Amino acid sequence: MLIDTHCHLDASEFDADRLDVAARAAARGVRAIVIPAIARSNFDTVRDLAHRFEGGTYALGIHPIFVRHAEDSDLDALRAAIIAALPDPRFVAVGEIGLDFFIPEISQGAEREKQERFYAAQLKLAAEFDLPVLLHVRRSQDILLKYLRRIPVRGGIGHAFNGSEQQARAFIDMGFALGVGGAMTWTRALNIRRLCTDFALEHYVLETDAPDIPPAWLPENDRRNTPGQVEGVARALAELRGIPVEDVIEVTGANALRVLPRLAGIKLS
Numbered sequence: 001m002l003i004d005t006h007c008h009l010d011a012s013e014f015d016a017d018r019l020d021v022a023a024r025a026a027a028r029g030v031r032a033i034v035i036p037a038i039a040r041s042n043f044d045t046v047r048d049l050a051h052r053f054e055g056g057t058y059a060l061g062i063h064p065i066f067v068r069h070a071e072d073s074d075l076d077a078l079r080a081a082i083i084a085a086l087p088d089p090r091f092v093a094v095g096e097i098g099l100d101f102f103i104p105e106i107s108q109g110a111e112r113e114k115q116e117r118f119y120a121a122q123l124k125l126a127a128e129f130d131l132p133v134l135l136h137v138r139r140s141q142d143i144l145l146k147y148l149r150r151i152p153v154r155g156g157i158g159h160a161f162n163g164s165e166q167q168a169r170a171f172i173d174m175g176f177a178l179g180v181g182g183a184m185t186w187t188r189a190l191n192i193r194r195l196c197t198d199f200a201l202e203h204y205v206l207e208t209d210a211p212d213i214p215p216a217w218l219p220e221n222d223r224r225n226t227p228g229q230v231e232g233v234a235r236a237l238a239e240l241r242g243i244p245v246e247d248v249i250e251v252t253g254a255n256a257l258r259v260l261p262r263l264a265g266i267k268l269s
Helices: 018-027 039-048 064-069 071-083 111-127 143-152 165-173 190-198 225-239 246-260 263-265
Strands: 002-004 028-034 056-060 091-100 133-138 156-159 174-180 205-206
Touching: 002 205, 002 225, 002 246, 018 028, 018 225, 028 091, 028 263, 039 056, 039 071, 056 071, 056 156, 064 091, 064 111, 071 091, 091 111, 091 143, 091 156, 091 263, 111 133, 111 143, 111 174, 133 143, 143 165, 165 174, 165 190, 165 263, 174 246, 190 225, 205 225, 225 246, 246 263
Parallel strands: 002 028, 028 056, 056 091, 091 133, 133 156, 156 174, 174 205
Antiparallel strands: none
16 A cells, blocks of 8 residues: 655645645555654644544654754653553654754754754653654764664654665664655665665655655646655656566555554554
């Protein structure tokens, strides 16, 4: 089945047609959409949105880019939100969490220290409740791995992964799948495209990161990405690997259910 394992459907870019976007994705065969939180302010938003359409699911976490605006009390709020969400089958992971060392002003000094502290705290929450994590991985692979060795979790997804083969193998060995999205569809993305063929198909899941990371085929005058584009991502991955698209859809869907096992608790027909 087609599953978009990472889509910010709550973003303002979808204010005018949010549920229509979800419906159009379903019409293209998308059976589930995972909506990660980014801050305490949208914990309720992603939860409520996930319940507004069939196949909607959500994750709860504090995104590393938004850590700079967070308070320590937000970690307490996250723990309370996770506890409240545990009986909800549409709640599937802790995320989006991780580290971002691409943005200069948050990649050093006190800002970086705060990122790492919040990342470690959120890993501990995932470990406490035996939940997978959705990892933001941007120029931070080795540090992310260092913390995962200290604070083991049940795996999850390396979102928009773009590291080395050795780093990818380390995440895979820890139970993570690699998220493949629109970046892979650009012929100039040589490293990402190589990473998409380095390992067995059982180690990949599909994603869009909508409304961001548009695939190559979207027109210049409308670069808004949508969850329906995950079907094109599947076709692009199939072409890159030289296999039928049906195989990609079947295997990556099974992979998503494996690394996000709570997905199995909702109707995905």
